[in-house]
Amino acid sequence: MSENDDFSLLMDTKRLETLVDGIFAIAMTLLVLGLAVPQIAPPVTEATLQAAILGIVPNLISMVVSFVLLAVFWKIHHKIFKRIKYMNGTLLWINVIWLLFIVLVPFSASLTGDYGNLYTSHLIFNLNMLGISTLLFLNWHYANKTNLIHEKVGKKYIDVTWRVNAGYIIVVLAAMVLTFIIPQFSSIVYLITIPMEYIVKSISGV
């Protein structure tokens, strides 16, 4: 209760982390709403049901990719916030806008599920991912610049994390280029986000 009369702009980070966990859990679960149970015109047979289910396989793939990407971003955000001492208003708003892009994922995932043969849908999905990765990068960059990172975190750790976050942006940009070449398979490039941390650590020699 030491800060009862505190008018300063510094806040502790625990509350934000609770909101982040809640929003990720919900966004990851809402992805399933992109998988509408097919409404089949009678007569309904095993064959028509199987055909209808095969018809939503693109939605399933889109959902799986988005689920994995959200898990990757959730994990890296947690790792970052374990090392941030406290927040100011700017850092809070960087994270609120970041969460806004997270919340948009079920929408853009549904879009690529429904219209995966058109590059417009992939462009929107990739713009969504660009928002997420850019704000994640800004988050760490700003926290470092304004001394909000815990003093025990070493310079090497800060640098490697900076590169990991930059790496996500590069992956998104690569996916964007691929969208115009092979729209339906451009999301494959996102698989590299899974081992990203280990790749960057290896290159950095830690």
Added chain:
Amino acid sequence: MSENDDFSLLMDTKRLETLVDGIFAIAMTLLVLGLAVPQIAPPVTEATLQAAILGIVPNLISMVVSFVLLAVFWKIHHKIFKRIKYMNGTLLWINVIWLLFIVLVPFSASLTGDYGNLYTSHLIFNLNMLGISTLLFLNWHYANKTNLIHEKVGKKYIDVTWRVNAGYIIVVLAAMVLTFIIPQFSSIVYLITIPMEYIVKSISGV
């Protein structure tokens, strides 16, 4: 376990805060359901998809405004409850009704997204915001009047918070007036809620 046999009406606040965090995380994420993936009549081309997506831009704007407003209210509620020692039944019910208005936001946001050219939709959105800001004000006012605020919180802090909460009500009333003049742009006035705390603090000289 000191209060096992306690028939008093005082409750600790931690449980309510967990419910508040959960409801905010869900309401903020449910906003995305206001962004239905457009169902396009064939033939589906890049051009028709792009046109359909442009058609939901008003829903996106409505969603972003609501998301930011919910983040503002979530933050101020947390700050307030950090300074409230315990609750009685009345304070609990003020907060339950407040949460009811929070839960209504995805509905009224969808309404302005779909019918943003009509002042009726903005009126309902603004009535929703009026409920939220009035109950937030009542919450602090009642807690102060009935000595539920922690004794270490200074009079100056109580006054400034009182003014910040009154400020939100004034912003909503301003938005209501603007609804009848420029319905489609009335929500712009809500942007002032973001720096509200800092403005009030500056005016109050703290």
Added chain:
Amino acid sequence: MSENDDFSLLMDTKRLETLVDGIFAIAMTLLVLGLAVPQIAPPVTEATLQAAILGIVPNLISMVVSFVLLAVFWKIHHKIFKRIKYMNGTLLWINVIWLLFIVLVPFSASLTGDYGNLYTSHLIFNLNMLGISTLLFLNWHYANKTNLIHEKVGKKYIDVTWRVNAGYIIVVLAAMVLTFIIPQFSSIVYLITIPMEYIVKSISGV
């Protein structure tokens, strides 16, 4: 880690409480999905939108009643579990089935919202509430019978809580009878659940 090799059936209650908080937050927020934004056939005017919104007022009332009832049940469950030391498998399953009835509330609330002029919808809503109140009663009754209540909780407290829980069942049964007399207003009787605790305490003279 004292129970690492423990094959006993006793569990601590904290995990269940986290699940309960999560499910209540979501069920209370999902109630808003019962308020579908009206799809109006063109021409859309202020008058047709206002008429369409008036048309969902029954859904709003149904939603508000359900929201308040869920808040009442959430509060009483928390108070009860603060006094329960640990769980066995039976108590866990009483609570899982209780949560199943909680999860059904958004469905039965939508039903009374859409078909409030028919007693069938109210009967289903009331059966849902009967399930909730009966299992809440069973929960405390069983915990008491099998000595799972904390030993510091006095006999008087146990008795009063027993009566409060029985009171909820009586209210539901009263609503059920009213359904056949005044279907559209039968839910009014539920308002008595809000001061129920205080009424029972007053009658019991504590």
Added chain:
Amino acid sequence: MSENDDFSLLMDTKRLETLVDGIFAIAMTLLVLGLAVPQIAPPVTEATLQAAILGIVPNLISMVVSFVLLAVFWKIHHKIFKRIKYMNGTLLWINVIWLLFIVLVPFSASLTGDYGNLYTSHLIFNLNMLGISTLLFLNWHYANKTNLIHEKVGKKYIDVTWRVNAGYIIVVLAAMVLTFIIPQFSSIVYLITIPMEYIVKSISGV
């Protein structure tokens, strides 16, 4: 803050448990969306509403079975993670994929609710359950093999848990075989998951 400069791959498990609790609470509550309020063509009478509600009884049964199964898997996952000291990247990804199958349950439950007379729907539901039970088994097996289980957990406990997890896989396989014989009643076999732990413990003589 001892691991601030830690580039090792070991993580603590608490964060994952929060995500798991959130996702289970949401998936269990989203099951209710499989119970769409019937849209009845006028004239709407008590008889047509009752007929429409009887028409969604298969969806209700499907929802109840899925709710109970999710509760069983939630409980066993918690018991397991109480005994796991920390995670590495592989264990995290086993759990992320496990959560992906959890999130799919509202979809496959809706499918069996809508098309319960066709074995295709049950096959998909059972494949979903096979994914859940296999990854749960892998989780414990891998944690044991790589010494991530707390050292105080005895060999007997590890063996019994291994058998319980194998038991779930056997139940799913039994349900799959039954699907081809009695599709509409194959899910009854899942009721055995409720006392599974106690059965395996009895057979193992602990």
